[in-house]
Structure formats: structure tokens, C-alpha cells
Amino acid sequence: DADVTQTPRNRITKTGKRIMLECSQTKGHDRMYWYRQDPGLGLRLIYYSFDVKDINKGEISDGYSVSRQAQAKFSLSLESAIPNQTALYFCATARTGDYGYTFGSGTRLTVV
Amino acid sequence: AQSVAQPEDQVNVAEGNPLTVKCTYSVSGNPYLFWYVQYPNRGLQFLLKYITGDNLVKGSYGFEAEFNKSQTSFHLKKPSALVSDSALYFCAVRDNHMDSNYQLIWGAGTKLIIKP
Numbered sequence: 361d362a363d364v365t366q367t368p369r370n371r372i373t374k375t376g377k378r379i380m381l382e383c384s385q386t387k388g389h390d391r392m393y394w395y396r397q398d399p400g401l402g403l404r405l406i407y408y409s410f411d412v413k414d415i416n417k418g419e420i421s422d423g424y425s426v427s428r429q430a431q432a433k434f435s436l437s438l439e440s441a442i443p444n445q446t447a448l449y450f451c452a453t454a455r456t457g458d459y460g461y462t463f464g465s466g467t468r469l470t471v472v
Numbered sequence: 473a474q475s476v477a478q479p480e481d482q483v484n485v486a487e488g489n490p491l492t493v494k495c496t497y498s499v500s501g502n503p504y505l506f507w508y509v510q511y512p513n514r515g516l517q518f519l520l521k522y523i524t525g526d527n528l529v530k531g532s533y534g535f536e537a538e539f540n541k542s543q544t545s546f547h548l549k550k551p552s553a554l555v556s557d558s559a560l561y562f563c564a565v566r567d568n569h570m571d572s573n574y575q576l577i578w579g580a581g582t583k584l585i586i587k588p
Contacts, residue, residue: 364515400481402562402578403516416573450515459504459523459566461576463515 363387366451366464373441373471381436381467383451390456392434394418394426397448397466406449409434410456441471474499474567478579485553485586493548493582495563504566505546506576507537511559519561522546533557553586560584 364385373379383392394406395418405418407426415426423445425437438445448468452461475498485491497503504523508516520531527539537548548561563579 400580402580404578405575408573408575410573418575452516459506459521460518461508461516463508463517465513465515 362465364451364453364462364464366449366467368467369465370468371470373469375442375471377441379438379441379469381438381449381451381469383434383436383464385432385451385453385462387453387455387462388431389453389462390431391454392428393452393454393461394424394434394436395450395452396420396445397450403450406436438469438471441469443471445469446471474565474569474577476563476565476577476579478561478563478582480582481580482583482585485584487555487586487588488552491550491553491557491584491586493561493563493584495546495548495579497544497546497563497565499565499568501568503539503544503546504568505537505539506564506566507531507535507546507548508562508564509533509559510562510581516562519548555586555588558584558586 367382393408395403404420409428412428427435448466450466451464454461477496506521507519510516522529522539530536560581562581564576
């Protein structure tokens with residue numbers, strides 16, 4: 361099994377719909393992150409969490425919300441999806457004091 | 473402002489030749505620098521990092537990177553390219569401001585194509 365699992369892998373949804381992307385990890389890491397990837401823009405941080413009670417906005421949090429249900433689970437919600445949220449979404453984990461991130465395989469989201 | 477630049481969108485190299493993927497950075501304080509690789513339909517994988525010490529850092533899959541403080545660069549290199557090295561490569565720098573919670577700042581990525 362993968363260390364960081366994202367579900368679903370692919371999703372097509374309609375404008376205005378609410379959608380949730382899920383991330384779970386078996387690394388035992390305390391820090392979790394949600395990024396979106398757009399061609400030519402690299403990775404942009406949406407939200408991050410250092411533990412269950414600590415949630416922080418990243419550079420592009422508008423239109424998104426998150427929930428850290430447990431140390432191992434961190435979900436991203438799009439309350440009302442719009443076409444410019446079409447992107448590849450990655451979850452990543454890290455341990456405090458370490459410098460490397462472990463990434464999930466990504467969720468490709470298309471909003472039509 | 474802290475930033476990372478990868479000046480080449482794409483790098484083409486013949487198999488067996490040396491490869492270089494360029495990265496320059498702007499950061500206050502001592503830089504913490506990273507390279508990640510993304511293969512098609514996969515997440516990013518950690519390749520190597522520079523925190524302190526020797527300017528030449530060795531990483532996974534035969535890659536290495538050279539930290540050059542005077543040129544604010546951290547170029548990724550490999551002496552002999554393989555077709556399987558074809559992927560998207562990302563450079564990242566840690567934001568050393570406490571109020572940013574030391575987040576990573578990412579370059580836009582460089583597509584590396586190795587031709588047989």
C-alpha cells in the first residue's frame with residue numbers, strides 16, 4: 361500500500377457542485393499539506409496542518425476548505441466548484457524536524 | 473521576497489550525455505534547497521537536499537546538485553543521462569521566515585526529455 365493515499369484518482373464534476381478530496385497516510389507524519397499543480401505554475405499551497413488542531417491557509421485558499429479528521433487523514437473540499445479549479449491536486453506529508461515531503465499520487469479534478 | 477526560478481521549461485539531452493537542470497533562488501538567510509522529480513501520473517519524489525556542508529550533494533538515481541552561494545544557484549546534474557530520467561523536475565527552497573511556518577517555495581518545473 362502507498363504511504364500517502366489520495367482518493368479519488370480522477371474526478372469530473374459540474375460547476376457549483378461540492379466535492380471532497382481525501383488523503384490518508386501511514387507514515388506517522390504530523391504535518392500534512394494540500395497543493396494544486398497547474399502547468400507552468402509549479403505547486404501552490406492551498407492549506408496545511410501541523411496537527412489535528414492546527415489548520416493554516418496557504419497562498420491560494422479561497423474557494424477551498426479542509427478538515428483534519430485525525431493525524432492520518434486530511435481532506436480538501438471545494439464548496440462550490442468552478443472551472444478554474446480544474447487542476448492536479450496533491451497531498452503531502454512531513455515530519456516536524458525533517459525536510460523531505462512524501463507526496464500522494466494526486467487527484468486529477470476537472471470541473472465542467 | 474523568497475523565490476525560485478527554473479529558467480528552462482524543457483531540456484533535451486541525448487542518452488549517455490551529461491545533463492543539467494538549472495535552478496536559481498532568492499532567499500534571506502541560509503538557504504535550504506531541494507530537488508524533486510515527478511514521473512507521469514505519479515506524485516513528486518524527493519531526490520536530494522542541501523542544508524549545510526559540502527556544496528556538492530548526491531541524491532537518488534545517480535543525480536547530484538551543486539550549491540553555489542555566490543551565484544545563488546542549485547543546478548541538478550547527472551554525468552550520463554538515461555531515457556528513464558525523462559520526467560518533470562522541481563526545485564524548491566524553504567522560506568526561512570517564521571511567520572510563513574517555513575513553507576517550501578516551488579519552481580515552475582523543468583521537463584527533461586532524454587532521447588535514445
